[in-house]
Amino acid sequence: MRDHSNGIARGPITGVGLGLLGVACFSFSLPATTLALDGFDPWLVGVGRAAGAGLLAIVYLLAARAPRPAANHWPRLAVVALGVVFGFPICTTLALLTSTSAHGAVVIAVLPAMTAVFAVLRGGERPPAAFWGASLAGLVAVLGFLIAGGGIGGGLHTADLLLIGAVLLVALGYAEGGALARELGGARTICWALVLSLPVTIPVAGVSLALHPVGTPSGSAWFGLGYVTVVSMFLGFFAWYAGLAAGGVARVGQVQLIQPVLTLGWSALLLGEEVNGLTMATAALVLLCVLLTQRTRTARPLAMGLTQ
Numbered sequence: 001m002r003d004h005s006n007g008i009a010r011g012p013i014t015g016v017g018l019g020l021l022g023v024a025c026f027s028f029s030l031p032a033t034t035l036a037l038d039g040f041d042p043w044l045v046g047v048g049r050a051a052g053a054g055l056l057a058i059v060y061l062l063a064a065r066a067p068r069p070a071a072n073h074w075p076r077l078a079v080v081a082l083g084v085v086f087g088f089p090i091c092t093t094l095a096l097l098t099s100t101s102a103h104g105a106v107v108i109a110v111l112p113a114m115t116a117v118f119a120v121l122r123g124g125e126r127p128p129a130a131f132w133g134a135s136l137a138g139l140v141a142v143l144g145f146l147i148a149g150g151g152i153g154g155g156l157h158t159a160d161l162l163l164i165g166a167v168l169l170v171a172l173g174y175a176e177g178g179a180l181a182r183e184l185g186g187a188r189t190i191c192w193a194l195v196l197s198l199p200v201t202i203p204v205a206g207v208s209l210a211l212h213p214v215g216t217p218s219g220s221a222w223f224g225l226g227y228v229t230v231v232s233m234f235l236g237f238f239a240w241y242a243g244l245a246a247g248g249v250a251r252v253g254q255v256q257l258i259q260p261v262l263t264l265g266w267s268a269l270l271l272g273e274e275v276n277g278l279t280m281a282t283a284a285l286v287l288l289c290v291l292l293t294q295r296t297r298t299a300r301p302l303a304m305g306l307t308q
Contacts (some may be wrong), residue, residue, distance in 0.1 A: 015247015039217025083173020
């Protein structure tokens, strides 16, 4: 079935496929951030990426002749911006100043469970008990990973708190954006959120450049900054929000449980980070959780225009 207002094909298979494409794009976000931090100021990496992506969004919206969102869409776009434009990029960038990409990959594995929670609170979806059981198992695995130290040392650290904050904020942005994408389309949802944020992101990026002028960053640092700007903050959301809209926020959000495994691979292969036994065991467990959640079916959403 097709929604004639935004051209999003509906259905769990389409949604999961688009969601997997988005996850593939996002899986390199933490390693790319680590690369960018080797040559750029953290605030330029965390906020400047959104400024650059916002300029790309203007070009896209003009080329697509996209109509302006309705008045009731702007507050919801502000929620999306809070989570995905500011919350996640800033918190993860600051966390990676003292944490490794591999550690962060496992911590943010709680994201699918939190996305499902916000889907219920804001999107009206009602997953069955088996779905919640599998999600809870993934959450418990990550909490155990944190308590055991996760390779940083015993107990919680500031980086862990920043990562948890990133998860909560971006889960809210995912749930709201996935619901809003049913009305605006996935590409227009992230583009308008980026444009809405430009009055903040451009000045912050400008101040960062003024206080910390760019010297001679390495090619890998430029690649990292370019990746988080063009892919993580822009193109990846085209597929991700379209997938959430097509297959349901709570269900498709669970495919992101695969992201820690992919990110661990990038961290080990490209950054040379150590992936110890505890990290591998936790990653394996959350991978099992995604298989279980995808075998459950989402109950019919509440009457909020979110039929599948």
